[in-house]
Amino acid sequence: MVNSLIALLHIQIIAIALLATVFIASAAFATFQISYAQQIPGSFEELVTYEKDSSFIREYPLDVEQPGLRGVTTDSEGNVWAIYSTNKTTTIIRLEPQSGKLTEYHVGGDTQADDAVINLAAGQLTFDRLRNVVWFTDARTNSIGKLDLANNKVDLLQIPNGMAGPMGLALSQDNASLWFTEITGDKIGRVDIESLKITEYLVGQDSGPTLLTFDDKGILWVTLSFSNSILRVDTQALTSGQSSAMTELRLLGEDTFSPFGIAVVDDKVYISDHGSSRIVVADTGFANHQSYWTTPAVAFPASLPSQVVADKYGNIYFPQHGGNRISMIDNATGVMTEYEIPTGPLATAVFIAASDDGKVWFTEWAANKIAYLDTTAKAPFTIGVEKTTVTLDTDTPQSIGVSLNSSVGGTDSVSILQVEIGLTGMTESGLKGVTYEAQPPRVNLQQTGSAESQIQISTLENAIPGDYVAMVRAFAPEQDGLVVSKLYPVELVLDVPEPIASQDSNQPQNADTTLQNALRIGAPLAAAGLIAVAIYRWKRARKS
Known part of the structure; x- marks a missing residue:
């Protein structure tokens, strides 16, 4: 072993x-x-053995040798800010996209934390438009940082908890306070911006508060990575001392996850399951949830979705840490699009930020690059399905009609001569207990402009009854061998008897289960x- x-x-x-x-x-x-x-x-x-060309993603390399790029944000002038942190130094980097000019702001202060805490609590940034300030978390100095853009001065606010591991960062809707997580301190913190006073609130032992966000109602949402749960915080009630201000939420049933990134749009909570290959979409009360599965990773056992952000239209974006892709979930259609990162096989993109000009920025930790996805560049095809729920029994196969269309205004760097069609997702290890066949398995949209395909699905002997989500996938090659994918979620209801093998609790764990754990x-x-x-x-x- x-x-x-x-x-x-x-x-x-x-x-x-x-x-x-x-x-x-x-x-x-x-x-x-x-x-x-x-x-x-x-x-x-x-981790980085190739660099390719993409029509969707542009990269800006840094002249550094040691990996250290962490969080990223943008300001009101379109500049991009990233934090570069090692175990000895912290640097805030400004990128001016049009010229490619990089400016460094070195952060002083003595190293206060162990190396492991610094590596785990990757720094985050947020731009304060009201004050023209970039705030950031710095685990190395165990502090909240403030970079005043009027005079380029950096100040550090020491966190009272000496083992905090400050990580996530969010500005309140009224711009009066700054909230942060302590991933190794098991607390969330509040900075009163006027007085610069820090107040900490204990979350729970070994809970691992990681990233956080405010919804449009002013509720704070926090991922608790170590306790596999989400924290809903009424900040007004919390600051007034009410005991019911914090509510811990978990997935119903036996489903569990490793929450990392989080965004809330239209009363839907989008959470990355950083231990698998999915985004969990739940209602704000966690009474129901659905899984959006990504395409299986090539270089790693799971795609590891990471930070989750929403743009001004409510579209959701997240990097695949292990899948080496940037993903978008369309708020209007629910269709997920995946774009391969041109540097790989593991550029290690974890953190992401959406700007108002149609660019979604991210950092590549292993590749030492700042990059963006141009959301104005469209894939030249669309996908639709005939039905979004399919019930399967042991006797009768079912089919899903898939419609594909070439789209006007899509980039011509993606070939739609052979758009391939298939089925993926359903579980962490992919399709389980079912098999499928697409007819035809690939279509030529350049010739016809539109095409239909039927995906016929049948159950296997090892099928386990339950409700699942599979993703109908269509993908086409971009230039230089990169791939663009469209994925449509479909609920699979397996109305089958419990398999005999699964009823034996003494069965040994298989390799897939061990890897998932x-x-x-x-x-x-x-x-x-x-x-x-x-x-x-x-x-x-x-x-x-």
Whole structure:
């Protein structure tokens, strides 16, 4: 078992952070972690082996050697701000997109945190339009940073909790306060901007508050990565001392997740499950939820959706940390589009920000690049389905009609000579208990302008009854071998008897289940991409 894991560790440096956490309780394996961690700097080149051209994504490389790009935001003039943080220094970077000019603002202050905390609590930024200020979290100095753009002065506000690990950051709707998470401090914090006073609120032991956002009603939503839940916060009630101000929400039934990014649009909560390959979409009361599955990752076992943001139209965007793609969920149609990042196979895009000019910015941690998705560049085809719910039994196959159309104004860099059609999603490991056949499996939209296909679905003997979501997928090649995908969610209801094998509770865990559990446990750690995080949690457990 250990030998097979060692082989995996040498394939991907990020896999270290995920799989190693399964063995956190083992001091012997922790010793192996430490020895292997010393080899990390020489392994980054395994994550970035190619650079291609894309009509949808443009990248700006930084002249640095060590990975360190974290959060990203934009200001009112269209400039892009990112935080570059190592275990010794913190730098705020301004990118002027039109000229490509980069300006650095060095953050002083002594290092206050352990390396593992710095790596885990990746910095975030937000732009304060009212004051022309860039606020940021800095785990290295255990502080909230303020960069005043009027005089380029940087000030640091020390967080009272010395082991906070400040990470997520959000400005309140009234612009009077700044809220942040403490991923290793198990608290959320509030900065009164007028007095610069910091107030902290305990969330729960080992809860891991990660990212946060305000909805249009002024409610604060926080992902709790370590406790697999979401925190709903009435900030007015919280500041007035009401005990009912915070409500912890979980997925119903046996479903569990590793929440990381979060956005709220039209009373829908979009949460990235950073331990798998899906976005969870729930109502604000968490009475119902649905899964949007991404295309399976090529270079990694799961696509690991990360930070989630909404643009001014309510469209949802998120990077796939393991899938090396940027995804968009159309607020009007529910169709998800995926764009491959031209640097790969793992540029390691975790953080993202939507600007008002149609650009969605993100940082590439392993590739040392700031990049954007141009949302005005459209894929040259659309997808629709005949029905969005299909019920299957053991006897009768069912079919889904798929309609594809070429779209006016789409980029001509994507070939629609052969648009391929298929079915994906349903579970973390892909389709389970069903098989499908698309007829035809590919269509030529350039010749016909529109086409129809039928996806026939049948159950297999190992089908397990229940409600699932599969994604009807159509994809076409872009220039340089990149792929653009359109995915349409369809509910699959399996009305089948319980398989005999699954009724035996003594059945051993299969490899898929073991991998899923490893991803679940290690998901929050993968955002940093370093093994030191696992070491930190092991040390913390020993001290407890």
